[in-house]
Amino acid sequence: MKCVTIGIVQSNQKIADQIFLATIEVLEIARQCLPGQFVNIYFPDSVKLFPRPFSIAGVSGKSILILYKVIGSQTTLMSRWQMGHQIKLLGPLGNSFTISEDKSIEYILLAGGVGAAPLMFFRDELVKRNIKPHFFIGAKTKSELPIIEDDKSDLILTTDDGSKGFKGTVIEHFEDFLKNIRHPVSLNVCGPDSMMSALKNISFPDNVTINVSLEKTMACGLGLCQGCVVKTTSGKYNGHYALVCKDGPVFNLNDVEFDE
Amino acid sequence: MNDLSIDLGKGLKIANPVFTASGTFGYGDEASEVVDVNRFGGIVTKSLSLEPRIGNPPPRIVETPSGMINSIGLANIGLEAFLREKAPYLSQLSCKVIINIAARTEEEFCDVIKALDNEKWISAYEINVSCPNVKEGGIAFGTDPDVLRHLTQKLRDKTDRYLIVKLSPNVTNIAQMAEIVQECNADAVSMINTLYGAAIDIHTRKPKINTVIGGLSGPAIKPVALAHIIKARKVIDIPIIGIGGISNGEDVIEFMLAGASAVQLGTVNFYNPCAIYEILNFIEQYMTQYNLTSLQEIIGQALV
Numbered sequence: 001m002k003c004v005t006i007g008i009v010q011s012n013q014k015i016a017d018q019i020f021l022a023t024i025e026v027l028e029i030a031r032q033c034l035p036g037q038f039v040n041i042y043f044p045d046s047v048k049l050f051p052r053p054f055s056i057a058g059v060s061g062k063s064i065l066i067l068y069k070v071i072g073s074q075t076t077l078m079s080r081w082q083m084g085h086q087i088k089l090l091g092p093l094g095n096s097f098t099i100s101e102d103k104s105i106e107y108i109l110l111a112g113g114v115g116a117a118p119l120m121f122f123r124d125e126l127v128k129r130n131i132k133p134h135f136f137i138g139a140k141t142k143s144e145l146p147i148i149e150d151d152k153s154d155l156i157l158t159t160d161d162g163s164k165g166f167k168g169t170v171i172e173h174f175e176d177f178l179k180n181i182r183h184p185v186s187l188n189v190c191g192p193d194s195m196m197s198a199l200k201n202i203s204f205p206d207n208v209t210i211n212v213s214l215e216k217t218m219a220c221g222l223g224l225c226q227g228c229v230v231k232t233t234s235g236k237y238n239g240h241y242a243l244v245c246k247d248g249p250v251f252n253l254n255d256v257e258f259d260e
Numbered sequence: 261m262n263d264l265s266i267d268l269g270k271g272l273k274i275a276n277p278v279f280t281a282s283g284t285f286g287y288g289d290e291a292s293e294v295v296d297v298n299r300f301g302g303i304v305t306k307s308l309s310l311e312p313r314i315g316n317p318p319p320r321i322v323e324t325p326s327g328m329i330n331s332i333g334l335a336n337i338g339l340e341a342f343l344r345e346k347a348p349y350l351s352q353l354s355c356k357v358i359i360n361i362a363a364r365t366e367e368e369f370c371d372v373i374k375a376l377d378n379e380k381w382i383s384a385y386e387i388n389v390s391c392p393n394v395k396e397g398g399i400a401f402g403t404d405p406d407v408l409r410h411l412t413q414k415l416r417d418k419t420d421r422y423l424i425v426k427l428s429p430n431v432t433n434i435a436q437m438a439e440i441v442q443e444c445n446a447d448a449v450s451m452i453n454t455l456y457g458a459a460i461d462i463h464t465r466k467p468k469i470n471t472v473i474g475g476l477s478g479p480a481i482k483p484v485a486l487a488h489i490i491k492a493r494k495v496i497d498i499p500i501i502g503i504g505g506i507s508n509g510e511d512v513i514e515f516m517l518a519g520a521s522a523v524q525l526g527t528v529n530f531y532n533p534c535a536i537y538e539i540l541n542f543i544e545q546y547m548t549q550y551n552l553t554s555l556q557e558i559i560g561q562a563l564v
Contacts (some may be wrong), residue, residue: 001293001296002293003293003294004533004534005295042531042532045526046326046479047325047326048323049326049328049478049479049527049530049531050323050328050530051328051531051532053531073268077494079500110441119564173377185325187529216318217319217321217322217323219321219323219328219527219530219531220529220530220533222286222290222291222294223284223286223290224284224285224291224529225284225321225330225332225530226283226317226320226332227285227320227321227330227332228319228320228321229315229318230318231317231318238315241314241315241317241318241335246290257370258400
C-alpha cells in the first residue's frame with residue numbers, strides 16, 4: 001500500500017563523478033517495495049513544484065537505497081543531504097520486474113549509467129533465490145561508472161572510451177554476449193533513451209523476453225494527472241497510451257514506442 | 261470542532277468547502293490509498309465524455325515556475341466504462357460526488373446527462389466549457405457568449421440536478437460569461453480553468469508540450485483566479501466555486517474572502533496529495549482565532 005511518509009537519511013555517499021548512493025530509513029516503504037518500483041521525493045520548493053521520481057536501488061534493513069546523478073537543482077540539494085536529514089516521500093510506486101517460475105531462464109541486467117538503480121535491487125532479489133544474473137553496466141568513461149560492490153552476480157563493465165572494462169557501449173558488448181546464449185533469456189534494461197532506441201534495432205531470438213524500465217516527466221506518480229504517458233503498440237494496452245507511473249515503469253519492449 | 265459546512269443552495273450542503281478539481285484526482289480511487297477521500301467536501305471527477313478518449317500524445321506536462329502546463333486532452337474511459345468500473349466506488353463515498361462532463365456537441369452533453377440522471381449518488385454536474393486542449397468542443401463552448409447561453413439553457417432544460425458551469429479565464433470579459441450562466445438558471449459557476457500557456461526547450465528548440473500551447477495551472481495563476489472571481493462576484497449572486505493555484509489553508513480563506521463559496525484543489529494534489537488535512541486544520545484554527553460560528557460569514561467579505 002502506497003503512503004506519504006517521512007524518511008531519515010542514514011548515509012549519502014559519492015560513488016562516482018556526480019553519482020551518489022543514499023540510504024534512507026523508511027520502514028513503511030522498505031518492508032513492501034519490489035525491484036522496479038520507485039519513490040517520489042518531495043522538495044520544499046515553491047518554484048519547482050513536482051516531486052522527483054527515483055527508482056529504489058535496494059533495501060537494507062529498514063532503509064531503501066537511492067542511486068542518483070546530480071543533474072539539476074533538486075539533485076544538487078540531495079547531494080548535500082547529511083545523516084539525520086528528514087525527507088518527505090511517497091511510495092512504493094509503479095509495477096516491478098518479474099521472476100519466472102521457469103528455472104532454465106537466464107537473467108541479464110543491462111544498465112546505462114545511473115540506470116543501474118532498479119537493476120541493483122532486482123539483482124539482490126535474484127541472488128536471494130539463488131539465481132546469478134549477468135549484470136552489464138556501461139558509462140561514457142570510468143569516472144562516470146557507478147561502481148557497486150558486487151560478488152553476487154556476473155558483473156560486466158563497459159566504457160565508451162575503454163578507460164574501465166570493455167571498450168564500447170553496453171549494447172554493443174551485450175550483442176556479442178547474446179550470440180553465445182542458448183537458454184531462454186529474461187533481459188531487463190534501464191538506461192538513457194538512446195540506449196532504449198538502440199535495443200529496438202536489435203533482432204532478438206524468440207526466446208528473449210525484454211523488459212525496460214522507463215523514465216518520463218511525472219507530476220503526481222499516482223495516475224492522477226495522466227501526464228507521463230508512453231505510446232503502446234501492442235500487448236494489454238492495445239495501442240493506447242499507458243501511464244509510466246502506474247502501468248509501468250516496467251514495460252515489455254515490444255509493447256512500447258520511443259520515437260515520439 | 262468548528263462547523264465548516266457550506267450551503268451551496270438547492271439542497272447541496274457540503275461538510276467543508278474543499279473539493280478536488282477535475283482532472284487532478286482521477287476518479288478518486290487512484291488516490292484512496294494515500295488520502296482519505298471522504299475528508300473532502302466533495303470530489304469532482306475527471307472529465308467524462310460519451311465515448312472513451314485516448315488523449316493527446318506526449319509530452320503532456322511540463323513544470324513551469326510555480327506551476328505547470330498540461331495538455332492531457334480529456335483522456336477518459338468514456339460513459340459506459342465509467343458506469344461499470346467507477347460508479348461502484350464513487351457511489352459509496354460519504355463526500356459529495358460531482359461529475360465533470362466534456363463533449364464535442366450539445367447533443368453529446370445531453371446524452372451523458374440523460375445516462376447519469378438516474379444515478380442517485382451524483383450530487384451535481386460540472387460542465388466543462390473551458391478545456392484549452394481539445395480541437396472540438398472544449399473551450400469553444402465557453403468563449404462565445406451566444407454559444408454558452410444556448411448550451412447552458414439546453415442543459416438546464418434537460419436536468420433538475422445541481423448544475424455548475426466551469427468558466428475559462430481565456431476570455432475578454434469573464435463577468436459577462438458568469439452573468440449568462442446565472443441568467444440561464446444554472447446553480448453555480450466554478451472558475452477558473454487553466455490559462456493558455458507555452459514553454460520551449462532552448463536546446464532542442466521545440467515546444468515542451470506536444471500541442472505547443474497547453475493549460476497553465478498552479479500557484480502561478482492564483483492572483484489571476486482571484487481577480488476573475490472578484491469580477492464575477494460583482495455581477496452574480498449564485499455561488500462561485502473558486503479554483504486556481506490553491507495550495508494551503510490561507511489560500512482557501514483568501515478565495516472565500518474574494519467571493520468563493522467553496523474551492524477546488526487542483527495542481528496541489530500532485531505535489532502534496534495530503535494537502536486536504538493541513539487545509540482543514542488551518543480552517544479550524546482560523547475560525548477559532550476569529551471567533552467564526554459559520555464559514556459562510558466570510559464569503560465575499562473583502563469586497564464589502
